[in-house]
Amino acid sequence: MSPSPSSARLHVVTGKGGTGKTTVAAALALALAADGRTVLLVETEGRQGVAQLFDTAPLPYEERRVAVARGGGEVKALAIDVEEALLDYLDMFYNLRRAGRALRKMGAIDFATAIAPGLRDVLITGKIKEAVTRRKDGRPVYDAVVVDAPPTGRITRFLGVTGEMSQLARSGPIKTQSDGVMAVLKSPQTAVHLVTILEDMPVQETADAIDELRKTGLPIGSVIVNLATEPVLPPDGLARAAGAGLTGADLAPALAAAHLPADSGIADALAAQTVEHARRWTAQDALRDDVEALGQPTVELPLLTGPMDLGSLFELAGRLEEHLLVADVAA
Amino acid sequence: MSAPAGRARPQAPALDLGALIEDRETRIVVCCGAGGVGKTTTSAALALAAAEAGRSVVVLTIDPARRLAQSLGLTELDNEPRRVHIPGGAATGELHAMMLDMKRTFDDIVAAHSTPERAQAILDNPFYQTLSSSFSGTQEYMAMEKLGQLRASDQWDLIIVDTPPSRSALDFLDAPNRMSRFLDGTMIRLLMAPSRAGFKFASAGFLLFSRIVSKILGGQLLRDISAFVAALDTMFGGFRERATATYELLRRPGTSFVVVASPEPDALREASYFVDRLSADAMPLAGLVVNRTHPPATAALSATRAESAAEEVLEAGGPDAPLAAAALRVHAERMTLAAREQHLADRFTSAHPEVAVRTVPAAAGDVHDLDGLRTMAAALTGADEDTPTGTPRTRILPARRG
Numbered sequence: 001m002s003p004s005p006s007s008a009r010l011h012v013v014t015g016k017g018g019t020g021k022t023t024v025a026a027a028l029a030l031a032l033a034a035d036g037r038t039v040l041l042v043e044t045e046g047r048q049g050v051a052q053l054f055d056t057a058p059l060p061y062e063e064r065r066v067a068v069a070r071g072g073g074e075v076k077a078l079a080i081d082v083e084e085a086l087l088d089y090l091d092m093f094y095n096l097r098r099a100g101r102a103l104r105k106m107g108a109i110d111f112a113t114a115i116a117p118g119l120r121d122v123l124i125t126g127k128i129k130e131a132v133t134r135r136k137d138g139r140p141v142y143d144a145v146v147v148d149a150p151p152t153g154r155i156t157r158f159l160g161v162t163g164e165m166s167q168l169a170r171s172g173p174i175k176t177q178s179d180g181v182m183a184v185l186k187s188p189q190t191a192v193h194l195v196t197i198l199e200d201m202p203v204q205e206t207a208d209a210i211d212e213l214r215k216t217g218l219p220i221g222s223v224i225v226n227l228a229t230e231p232v233l234p235p236d237g238l239a240r241a242a243g244a245g246l247t248g249a250d251l252a253p254a255l256a257a258a259h260l261p262a263d264s265g266i267a268d269a270l271a272a273q274t275v276e277h278a279r280r281w282t283a284q285d286a287l288r289d290d291v292e293a294l295g296q297p298t299v300e301l302p303l304l305t306g307p308m309d310l311g312s313l314f315e316l317a318g319r320l321e322e323h324l325l326v327a328d329v330a331a
Numbered sequence: 332m333s334a335p336a337g338r339a340r341p342q343a344p345a346l347d348l349g350a351l352i353e354d355r356e357t358r359i360v361v362c363c364g365a366g367g368v369g370k371t372t373t374s375a376a377l378a379l380a381a382a383e384a385g386r387s388v389v390v391l392t393i394d395p396a397r398r399l400a401q402s403l404g405l406t407e408l409d410n411e412p413r414r415v416h417i418p419g420g421a422a423t424g425e426l427h428a429m430m431l432d433m434k435r436t437f438d439d440i441v442a443a444h445s446t447p448e449r450a451q452a453i454l455d456n457p458f459y460q461t462l463s464s465s466f467s468g469t470q471e472y473m474a475m476e477k478l479g480q481l482r483a484s485d486q487w488d489l490i491i492v493d494t495p496p497s498r499s500a501l502d503f504l505d506a507p508n509r510m511s512r513f514l515d516g517t518m519i520r521l522l523m524a525p526s527r528a529g530f531k532f533a534s535a536g537f538l539l540f541s542r543i544v545s546k547i548l549g550g551q552l553l554r555d556i557s558a559f560v561a562a563l564d565t566m567f568g569g570f571r572e573r574a575t576a577t578y579e580l581l582r583r584p585g586t587s588f589v590v591v592a593s594p595e596p597d598a599l600r601e602a603s604y605f606v607d608r609l610s611a612d613a614m615p616l617a618g619l620v621v622n623r624t625h626p627p628a629t630a631a632l633s634a635t636r637a638e639s640a641a642e643e644v645l646e647a648g649g650p651d652a653p654l655a656a657a658a659l660r661v662h663a664e665r666m667t668l669a670a671r672e673q674h675l676a677d678r679f680t681s682a683h684p685e686v687a688v689r690t691v692p693a694a695a696g697d698v699h700d701l702d703g704l705r706t707m708a709a710a711l712t713g714a715d716e717d718t719p720t721g722t723p724r725t726r727i728l729p730a731r732r733g
Contacts, residue, residue: 016366016367017365017366017367017368018366018367018368018593018595018598019367047597049597151366151367153366153394199697200396200696200697200699201396201697204396204397232657232660232661232664233654233657233658233661234653234654234657237653237654237657240654241654246654246658250651250654251651251654251655251658253649253651254644254647254649254651254652254654254655254656255640255644255655255659257643257644257646257647257649257652258639258640258641258643258644258647258659259643260632260636260640261631261632265629265631266629266631266632268628269627269628269629269631269662269720270628270629270655270658270659270661270662271658272628273627273628273658273661273662273665274654274657274658274661276695277661277665279695280695280696283695283696305667
């Protein structure tokens with residue numbers, strides 16, 4: 001087995017809604033599983049997006065293999081169910097599983113998970129920490145854990161909530177538990193990756209999230225630019241269309257060779273679309289400077305046409321694997 | 332024998348948002364949907380259109396992007412509606428906008444329902460401070476509360492509400508009830524029991540519960556919660572009543588839900604859940620906005636034909652051949668993308684044939700000023716058939732004939 005492509009073992013993937021963070025988290029898990037490694041992919045938001053990506057039945061609260069990777073590697077997935085996590089927790093620390101079931105009937109579990117502030121996030125991050133630190137026969141069970149985390153707007157609260165919780169509960173087991181989780185989250189074995197697309201708002205939110213994460217001392221990993229496109233136009237055509245623009249009359253002579261329907265509307269429509277394409281691409285390209293200015297290692301994942309299937313996930317995983325190797329050498 | 336006729340695809344009814352916001356009977360429009368689909372811009376654009384149609388409208392935004400907030404004059408979060416200056420004088424109505432401050436809203440409820448001393452005790456309680464600023468359901472609860480307040484003040488004839496960026500669109504409907512259940516409920520009454528003098532009996536269940544809660548959370552947090560609840564005692568009932576009243580408001584005639592989705596499987600699935608839920612709760616759905624679509628500038632040329640035309644053009648050569656071929660390829664890509672989006676929209680319509688639909692093309696850049704909002708408003712409220720390509724606004728590509 002070759003050395004792991006990354007020194008981090010806990011990879012937290014966040015991003016603004018609509019940037020494709022679940023897809024990126026799944027691809028990252030595949031990338032980290034290459035060469036015989038075992039990776040756990042954790043879903044935290046109860047959407048069953050991971051099951052859909054890997055085309056399997058909805059995941060139970062149980063670590064279940066969803067994909068195999070090169071060299072006997074495997075990705076297991078876990079969808080965290082907060083109620084089950086609480087019962088687990090009661091059982092683990094207090095031997096109270098049966099009492100927990102009675103409490104569920106009373107609505108106390110609903111109370112504790114849905115209502116007690118932050119308890120939900122404490123349970124989820126607690127479960128993640130347990131998976132990261134779990135050992136068997138003297139070595140870690142998982143070479144890496146990848147978390148499909150809440151979106152950028154809530155990420156600092158999600159990861160920092162255990163800290164907040166430990167302020168609120170100044171003593172007691174929750175306090176001990178939160179301190180342990182924060183120690184793992186803030187250690188160099190953690191990396192919080194941010195997924196963005198080349199649009200103003202997601203890039204701005206990424207910048208805001210990085211600021212917040214830095215302030216709380218959470219380790220930031222890579223910025224992953226998802227759904228990146230290549231310009232269809234040749235460079236000179238791109239500059240011309242984005243600058244002065246094009247008209248149907250500019251295209252008509254060359255189009256004549258194709259014997260399109262004799263309707264001048266088509267040439268005009270093509271010109272309008274070409275200008276829009278060129279301007280959109282130019283605006284996106286300009287945002288690459290903003291992404292670079294964030295000062296984090298950056299990788300671009302292409303927009304793949306067609307539905308997202310296992311083949312596409314492996315294609316994205318290949319790009320991420322290369323990036324992790326480079327980013328680690330640079331670090 | 333002729334081939335059996337395939338079942339015709341259901342065509343979605345057209346969604347007439349122009350008529351909805353101009354209708355004086357419409358008093359509340361709630362925009363909901365998954366995160367990242369453009370709920371805030373949709374709300375703001377609808378509000379602008381309503382103001383320009385003569386309504387006196389307030390838009391309650393939850394978490395607007397900075398530049399959009401600035402364009403609405405919301406430079407600070409002050410929890411009160413501010414009038415938005417609309418240059419050009421085209422507006423015959425008024426546009427007001429506000430950004431929700433959930434902590435402030437919660438503080439105001441506390442202040443309004445207790446004596447000053449009691450209110451201070453609540454505001455100083457560490458448990459309250461966490462509850463009011465970082466509990467994940469508070470934002471939804473306070474959005475609902477603020478909506479109730481705006482409606483009660485009767486200062487505006489139309490309120491447009493953007494919903495919080497929740498995990499699920501359903502949270503907006505569920506969180507307030509969950510929260511009021513908590514604030515009014517049995518659990519918390521049990522919790523407060525230790526702080527009540529004269530509490531002489533306790534069920535075995537309660538003792539177990541109290542033991543576990545104090546084990547998990549620590550005795551000190553439990554004491555904070557108890558003190559909070561004791562201080563809140565006078566407000567009991569108030570919370571549930573308010574939440575129930577606002578929830579009922581959403582079912583009254585005059586309220587309409589607009590579900591927003593992008594043409595992506597996840598967002599449309601979320602929209603689907605939401606539509607089912609509204610129908611189960613007998614809440615009035617205006618329709619679905621499929622936001623950020625990519626209709627082609629002409630549908631007269633198929634993707635396949637455009638691809639082969641690109642090759643013909645290149646073979647013929649000439650100085651502008653590469654550019655013209657690229658223009659044809661841009662079109663082919665666009666047609667493919669539009670076909671995928673239309674397919675997703677059709678799938679939604681197959682499952683919900685009664686839901687009216689409006690598609691809104693993606694803007695060239697972010698919408699962050701009044702001009703951008705006006706363009707979007709035109710796409711939201713324009714007449715269904717009134718498009719340059721003749722494709723109705725209900726669709727992304729024209730319906731296949733035959």
